[in-house]
Amino acid sequence: MLGGTSFVGRAIVEEALSRGDSLTLYSRGRTGTDLFPDVPRLVGDRETGDYAALGGRSWDAVVDVSAYVPRHVAQAADVLAGSTGRYLLISTGSVYDWSSTDGAPDESAPRLPAERGTEEVTGRTYGPLKVACEDEALSRYGDRATIVRPGIVAGPHDPTDRFTWWARRAARGGTVALPARPDQPVQVVDSRDLARLVVSLLHDDRAGTYNAVGPAEPVTMSGLVEACARGTGATVDVVPVDPALGEGVPLVLPEAVDVMMRRSADLARTVGLTATLLEQTAADVVAWDRERGEPPLSVDLPAEREEALRAAAQR
Numbered sequence: 001m002l003g004g005t006s007f008v009g010r011a012i013v014e015e016a017l018s019r020g021d022s023l024t025l026y027s028r029g030r031t032g033t034d035l036f037p038d039v040p041r042l043v044g045d046r047e048t049g050d051y052a053a054l055g056g057r058s059w060d061a062v063v064d065v066s067a068y069v070p071r072h073v074a075q076a077a078d079v080l081a082g083s084t085g086r087y088l089l090i091s092t093g094s095v096y097d098w099s100s101t102d103g104a105p106d107e108s109a110p111r112l113p114a115e116r117g118t119e120e121v122t123g124r125t126y127g128p129l130k131v132a133c134e135d136e137a138l139s140r141y142g143d144r145a146t147i148v149r150p151g152i153v154a155g156p157h158d159p160t161d162r163f164t165w166w167a168r169r170a171a172r173g174g175t176v177a178l179p180a181r182p183d184q185p186v187q188v189v190d191s192r193d194l195a196r197l198v199v200s201l202l203h204d205d206r207a208g209t210y211n212a213v214g215p216a217e218p219v220t221m222s223g224l225v226e227a228c229a230r231g232t233g234a235t236v237d238v239v240p241v242d243p244a245l246g247e248g249v250p251l252v253l254p255e256a257v258d259v260m261m262r263r264s265a266d267l268a269r270t271v272g273l274t275a276t277l278l279e280q281t282a283a284d285v286v287a288w289d290r291e292r293g294e295p296p297l298s299v300d301l302p303a304e305r306e307e308a309l310r311a312a313a314q315r
Contacts, residue, residue, distance in 0.1 A: 001025050002046075002076060003066035005032025007157050008090060008150070008191055012063060013039070015195035019203070026054060027066075046072050051079040058083040061202045065090045069119045070132040077140040086205055088146040088198060089137045093211065094127035095149060098259050106264040107149070107209045134209075143207045148198060151213040151263060152251065154281050155191030156288035161297040162250035163188055164289055167282040168297070170228035176236045177313035179246030182222035185261040186251050189214035190276040200272030210268040216275035218262075221251065224278065231279030232286045241312035250299050 003009040004025045013036060016023055025036065029043040042053035046066060054076070062084045067073045073089070080087075097110045114135055115128030137145045154163035169176060194212050201210070219227065222238045229236040246252040253260060265273055301309075 002062060002064040003027055004063075005035050007155070007159055008153055008194060009063075009065040010035065010157055011155065011191040011195040012065065012198050015192065015199045016202075019199060021199070024057075024059070026051075046075070049075050051076060054079045054083075059085070061086040061088065061205075063088045063090070063198060063202070064137075067133050068121050068126075069129050070114075070116060070136040071119065073133050073136040073140065077136070086144050086146060086202060086207075087137060087141045088148065088202060089133060090198075091134050091147050091149045092127065092130050093149050093151045093213065093260065093263060095131045095134065096127075096260075096263075098257050101259050103259070104262045104264045105259065107211055107267060146201050146207055147209040148194075148201070148268075149209065149211050150189055150194055151211070151261070152186075152188045153191050153194060154188040154285065156284055158191070158285070159298065160250075161299050163281070164285050165250045165297055165299050166225055167228045167232065167285045168289055168294065170225050170236055170282065171232035171234050171286045173229065173234035173236055175313050176225055176229075176238050177241045177245075177309040178222060178225065178238050179241050179243055179249055179309060179312075180221045180252040181243065181255065182220060182238070182240050184221040184253060184255070185258055186219055186221050186224050187213040187215075187261045187263065188224070188251075188278070188281070189273075190281045193274045193276050197268055197271070197273040204271065206271060208267075210271065210273070211263045211265050212268055212273060213263045213265045214273075214275055215278050216269075219278065224251070227278035228282040228286075231277075231282035239313040241309065245305070245309055245312060248299070248301055248305070 004013045024040045026042045028045050044050040044053045095111045097112045101109045111131050112128045114132040115125050116132050189212050225238050
């Protein structure tokens with residue numbers, strides 16, 4: 001595991017261990033140092049190109065959850081040449097060119113042009129850099145490469161707080177201001193479902209590219225809030241308010257990019273992608289959030305914005 005102690009990687013490690021797999025973690029050793037005490041750890045740094053700890057060893061498969069620029073893939077491949085079977089890259093749905101896509105796009109939908117002229121990861125470059133990572137993986141490993149493209153990932157230990165923001169709000173019950181179109185589509189995949197897919201692909205030694213999105217049935221923004229409330233035993237009244245108030249509110253998108261939340265996961269479901277109910281994901285996220293003391297969220301809105309939303313919902 002290149003990475004494996006934060007969120008998606010952590011879920012993959014837990015799933016693999018539950019199936020009796022033998023793992024080795026490679027990371028900087030700065031986070032999650034108390035996790036998985038029985039799993040061997042190798043220390044290195046992808047930013048400086050320090051992969052020395054990987055040398056002289058071999059693995060049946062490598063899972064890469066921490067490659068954000070093509071250099072990461074290339075340098076790891078240089079060290080791993082001849083010492084690994086399958087290489088599975090966690091990519092992203094942000095590789096797609098949504099401007100030339102409609103309907104419910106599958107894995108053949110057009111991608112953005114690859115970015116190789118910068119290593120600065122921003123909202124603009126994230127997708128194109130991941131395209132370049134995919135290209136590098138395929139050129140290095142050929143049919144031994146597997147690409148998984150998650151959408152929005154939800155679950156305990158999520159550092160982005162995008163789903164947690166809504167789950168926490170819905171769990172409080174009462175009137176919930178929705179600064180978005182109620183029928184806006186939204187896709188989130190439970191981190192544990194993503195992990196089951198990844199481990200299944202490795203066990204089956206399966207090549208290919210797979211969209212990892214959920215839930216199994218389409219859901220709207222209002223439906224997501226209501227599912228979060230049901231999962232946490234709360235009752236909510238979802239009140240649509242002016243979408244102009246939605247700047248900075250997680251998961252809210254303009255209609256022009258609805259296709260981002262309509263990807264097809266049909267292929268992934270045939271090879272191991274499960275579908276945890278949104279209610280269960282919300283219940284587990286809120287339980288984890290409360291256990292950690294409900295700290296300020298990384299996407300918390302300024303107090304005046306929160307007050308504007310509350311006032312708009314009460315009109």
